[in-house]
Amino acid sequence: xxxxxxxxxxxxxxxxxxxxxxxxxxxxxxxxxxxxxxxxxxxxxxxxxxxxxxxxxxxxxxxxxxxxxxxxxxxxxxxxxxxxxxxxxxxxxxxxxxxxxxxxxxxxxxxxxxxxxxxxxxxxxxxxxxxxxxxxxxxxxxxxxxxxxxxxxxxxxxxxxxxxxxxxxxxxxxxxxxxxxxxxxxxxxxxxxxxxxxxxxxxxxxxxxxxxxxxxxxxxxxxxxxxxxxxxxxxxxxxxxxxxxxxxxxxxxxxxxxxxxxxxxxxxxxxxxxxxxxxxxxxxxxxxxxxxxxxxxxxxxxxxxxxxxxxxxxxxxxxxxxxxxxxxxxxxxxxxxxxxxxxxxxxxxxxxxxxxxxxxxxxxxxxxxxxxxxxxxxxxxxxxxxxxxxxxxxxxxxxxxxxxxxxxxxxxxxxxxxxxxxxxxxxxxxxxxxxxxxxxxxxxxxxxxxxxxxxxxxxxxxxxxxx
Amino acid sequence: xxxxxxxxxxxxxxxxxxxxxxxxxxxxxxxxxxxxxxxxxxxxxxxxxxxxxxxxxxxxxxxxxxxxxxxxxxxxxxxxxxxxxxxxxxxxxxxxxxxxxxxxxxxxxxxxxxxxxxxxxxxxxxxxxxxxxxxxxxxxxxxxxxxxxxxxxxxxxxxxxxxxxxxxxxxxxxxxxxxxxxxxxxxxxxxxxxxxxxxxxxxxxxxxxxxxxxxxxxxxxxxxxxxxxxxxxxxxxxxxxxxxxxxxxxxxxxxxxxxxxxxxxxxxxxxxxxxxxxxxxxxxxxxxxxxxxxxxxxxxxxxxxxxxxxxxxxxxxxxxxxxxxxxxxxxxxxxxxxxxxxxxxxxxxxxxxxxxxxxxxxxxxxxxxxxxxxxxxxxxxxxxxxxxxxxxxxxxxxxxxxxxxxxxxxxxxxxxxxxxxxxxxxxxxxxxxxxxxxxxxxxxxxxxxxxxxxxxx
Numbered sequence: 001x002x003x004x005x006x007x008x009x010x011x012x013x014x015x016x017x018x019x020x021x022x023x024x025x026x027x028x029x030x031x032x033x034x035x036x037x038x039x040x041x042x043x044x045x046x047x048x049x050x051x052x053x054x055x056x057x058x059x060x061x062x063x064x065x066x067x068x069x070x071x072x073x074x075x076x077x078x079x080x081x082x083x084x085x086x087x088x089x090x091x092x093x094x095x096x097x098x099x100x101x102x103x104x105x106x107x108x109x110x111x112x113x114x115x116x117x118x119x120x121x122x123x124x125x126x127x128x129x130x131x132x133x134x135x136x137x138x139x140x141x142x143x144x145x146x147x148x149x150x151x152x153x154x155x156x157x158x159x160x161x162x163x164x165x166x167x168x169x170x171x172x173x174x175x176x177x178x179x180x181x182x183x184x185x186x187x188x189x190x191x192x193x194x195x196x197x198x199x200x201x202x203x204x205x206x207x208x209x210x211x212x213x214x215x216x217x218x219x220x221x222x223x224x225x226x227x228x229x230x231x232x233x234x235x236x237x238x239x240x241x242x243x244x245x246x247x248x249x250x251x252x253x254x255x256x257x258x259x260x261x262x263x264x265x266x267x268x269x270x271x272x273x274x275x276x277x278x279x280x281x282x283x284x285x286x287x288x289x290x291x292x293x294x295x296x297x298x299x300x301x302x303x304x305x306x307x308x309x310x311x312x313x314x315x316x317x318x319x320x321x322x323x324x325x326x327x328x329x330x331x332x333x334x335x336x337x338x339x340x341x342x343x344x345x346x347x348x349x350x351x352x353x354x355x356x357x358x359x360x361x362x363x364x365x366x367x368x369x370x371x372x373x374x375x376x377x378x379x380x381x382x383x384x385x386x387x388x389x390x391x392x393x394x395x396x397x398x399x400x401x402x403x404x405x406x407x408x409x410x411x412x413x414x415x416x417x418x419x420x421x422x423x424x425x426x427x428x429x430x431x432x433x434x435x436x437x438x439x440x441x442x443x444x445x446x447x448x449x450x451x452x453x454x455x456x457x458x459x460x461x462x463x464x465x466x467x
Numbered sequence: 468x469x470x471x472x473x474x475x476x477x478x479x480x481x482x483x484x485x486x487x488x489x490x491x492x493x494x495x496x497x498x499x500x501x502x503x504x505x506x507x508x509x510x511x512x513x514x515x516x517x518x519x520x521x522x523x524x525x526x527x528x529x530x531x532x533x534x535x536x537x538x539x540x541x542x543x544x545x546x547x548x549x550x551x552x553x554x555x556x557x558x559x560x561x562x563x564x565x566x567x568x569x570x571x572x573x574x575x576x577x578x579x580x581x582x583x584x585x586x587x588x589x590x591x592x593x594x595x596x597x598x599x600x601x602x603x604x605x606x607x608x609x610x611x612x613x614x615x616x617x618x619x620x621x622x623x624x625x626x627x628x629x630x631x632x633x634x635x636x637x638x639x640x641x642x643x644x645x646x647x648x649x650x651x652x653x654x655x656x657x658x659x660x661x662x663x664x665x666x667x668x669x670x671x672x673x674x675x676x677x678x679x680x681x682x683x684x685x686x687x688x689x690x691x692x693x694x695x696x697x698x699x700x701x702x703x704x705x706x707x708x709x710x711x712x713x714x715x716x717x718x719x720x721x722x723x724x725x726x727x728x729x730x731x732x733x734x735x736x737x738x739x740x741x742x743x744x745x746x747x748x749x750x751x752x753x754x755x756x757x758x759x760x761x762x763x764x765x766x767x768x769x770x771x772x773x774x775x776x777x778x779x780x781x782x783x784x785x786x787x788x789x790x791x792x793x794x795x796x797x798x799x800x801x802x803x804x805x806x807x808x809x810x811x812x813x814x815x816x817x818x819x820x821x822x823x824x825x826x827x828x829x830x831x832x833x834x835x836x837x838x839x840x841x842x843x844x845x846x847x848x849x850x851x852x853x854x855x856x857x858x859x860x861x862x863x864x865x866x867x868x869x870x871x872x873x874x875x876x877x878x879x880x881x882x883x884x885x886x887x888x889x890x891x892x893x894x895x896x897x898x899x900x901x902x903x904x905x906x907x908x909x910x911x912x913x914x915x916x917x918x919x920x921x922x923x924x
Contacts, residue, residue, distance in 0.1 A: 024536045027525050028512035033494045038525065073512070074496050092510035112510075114500070138496040264555045328495040328555030335490035387490070 002042050002087075006063060010045055010087075013055045018046040018093065029088045032075040034422055035336050035386050041068065041082035048093040050168060050176060050207040057205060057451075058174030060087065066454050069201040071111070071143025074135040076327075076339060077420030079147060079200045079456055086454075089205065091142055097121060098208065104182040105213045106165060111142025111206050115149075118211070128216040130157035133416070134324040142206050148198030150416030152320060155374035156248045156282075157214075159416065161197040168208035169196055172447035182210055195442070200418050201453040203446050217282035220248065221292045222316035223309040225299040226273035230254060230357065230369075233275035234350035236302040237373045240279075241346050243298060245291050249280035250374025251323050252353075257370040257381075260329040265322035273305055277373070278323055280316065326370045327381060333368075334383035338395050342406035343377040343415030355405045356380045363398035365391070377415035403429055419457045427458060468535050472574055479570045480527040485562060489524040492517065492558045498550035503834045504543055507851050513540050516550035516560055523567050538575070541567050543848065545841055546709050547801035547834035561806075562751055565708050572711025589712045593670055593702045594719060603674035604644025611643075636884060638877070642677030654684055654694040661691030661780050665732040665769070667723070669742045670702035676739075676873050683738045683773055690782040692736075699726040705745035705802075708752070709839055720749045721759065724766045734771040740803025740872035741839065746770050747806055772803060774812040774871065783819035790822045796865035797825075798856075798879060799832045800872035813871055826863040830856070835870075837878030849878075850885070857882045 010019045021043040030038035047053045066086035091112030098108040115136040132151035150159045166180030180193040227233035253276045262269040281291045310316040331337045344352045360367035371378035382395040403413045403426045413426045498516040508514035525531035551560045704716035737743035747770045753759040804810045818825045836852030870876045
């Protein structure tokens, strides 16, 4: 608990309505969307502007109080699960759109703006902000940026980081810096913007962001293709890319996932096939038409049982929305859902799907697989029960093996959910011990007191041992 | 909350709360943008379904000590169930909420006045239909005898909380004791008999809203329903279930199950979303009672809202419905929508009326803030929600708002009072108003169509 004196100091900065330290308030911010055990933070603080954030950070740096910045708490790897001595910084008061610049095609936002609100605002002006994580209806853009969130449109348009042009950041010493800007070119020193992207709140607090917008594609078309087995669906993914077509979306759902998604969303998804691909292409009508036809041919050649093209945008949106609910819908199967986002080069998708099934059989656990197959980013998910220690342990072992497989195939342990707490012990597989040491050096240079989301990504207090 | 209560609540949470359901919430946050209290709070996790479930789970796991704030947070929920219908994981939120409230209410040692008030309302009034009949009969006398005039004009109403005063103002002209007692038990179909239905009267619906009930019955007859109205029915017990009086709720549910059990009917028709939805969850109420569970399931399978059966019997296609030219909008009853999954049918009926221009209001599906006793017990939050709602209503330029539940009806009337339109409406009459709003309930509206037989061409 914070001393009375420190509590008063926080209240002096943000006002008493924006400082909470009752047991209930602390408990309500004790978790994120990972299955980790909740931990009550010391307090919850809701600053109203950048100056207040700076004051808070200075206070915390002086008194060595950890800070966990939290958007909507939709993290899946424990990135915003607080520690007992930490304050949770929330952004419900910093949720304004600062500027929509139609000349430079940028939007400037505060961290508390909801991702899908950005979509609505810019699309009304004929513009497009492509990143669309499944949590976009509730996630905040600040969280998207520091987690470098992906989404369904990542294959063609990239991820959040590809659209972050500039940031205002409060550094761990309380200094406010502005990185990047509305600039197509900018090589003035290190690229601090991209350093902050995906830093999981360990290097500073993002208080404003300039995001890149692009013209809204004229048309889009969505189709689904049904397959009698996982392999042919996975092979189709590689075939489409190899044919030099980059669809917006190329999503994979296996039978078990399809079943729960249909159970929830009731959009008429078929549940009698082993795998389904959800494919979307956008752009000028003639090109969309050509690509969709070509993709349909590739699907047929790869043994697709059936192909259906959405009649209109509403039907297409329904399909995409249903797909976004997949993870939460899988929670219908069991009390705990353990999910990963190991990512491999696109050409290895079929091998990865095969490996997932082998590992599931080896450890005798059910693994449902869905995900952004087109960019090699799958979400093998294990419905389990954290209260059943033996089974949960088997599930964890299965995933540990999957990380190794992914890295061996040239992939990574996490494509878009971040390392957080849950994937720390596997980080070395991807970046090596020397890589972790390099990251720690950056961390300690900027945050010598280790107050920014300590214990996330890696434990800076422990030395990596090279094996 | 004293230490004894804290310990007991904790123990009972551990014993009684459904730990699978608590665990099933994977905290994805899909519920957040749909929760009215979360939105009104400006995004506070403690005002969200995800937050409430997290607190319940922490208390049940012994990680968190329940306190007065915990009780307040649990009670702040409207129970509109917008969260439950969007939850991909299928968490049974209502079950968790009702269990939590039941444990808290049954453990708390409330002060004498609170205890008395709860006893009078839950056990004296809503549990004993005869007392309800008498009470509404007395209210009828109050309205008809000039007492109301005196009450409103002597300033005596100022002694009561403003939310109660607002409610008093918008009450309908209620039924007399005599009319309430004279409910027939069987009504024939008009014309060809297409279905045989039972009718669930409801406690307030058959007293305070007796006119609506009469018109609902007339409408069912016209649609081709032979109707049985069995005696021995009780209040649906939604108010008990939502307020932590689960044992009373079970007593009354049993009466209702028995009342309809041996009746050879295709459906049991309700005309209030709140009641219908609670009746529909009787199987959950008795899920741990093998003796009653199957009987409850059978009962539940027959429950159907009036608007649904009208559409199914193609009432609106067989009869030509007509009203004077007007713009109309609809306010969903949360429970009709989120539990009974009935939301297209009322709209379809309204759109089928000649002369009606139907305009959907923005967020018609979100709670109006009535939520049973919520508008009285949590007037501040309720009014904030209502004011936001009224903006959307006014945007439609509708002259008629249609609702499908008595609570929503009263709340929307309060909304009009607050918008200051009511006086103008009384003064100028409906026809001459610039932005007039006139309020009717769904059954009310449709029966209005029936009464004015000239509307059937």
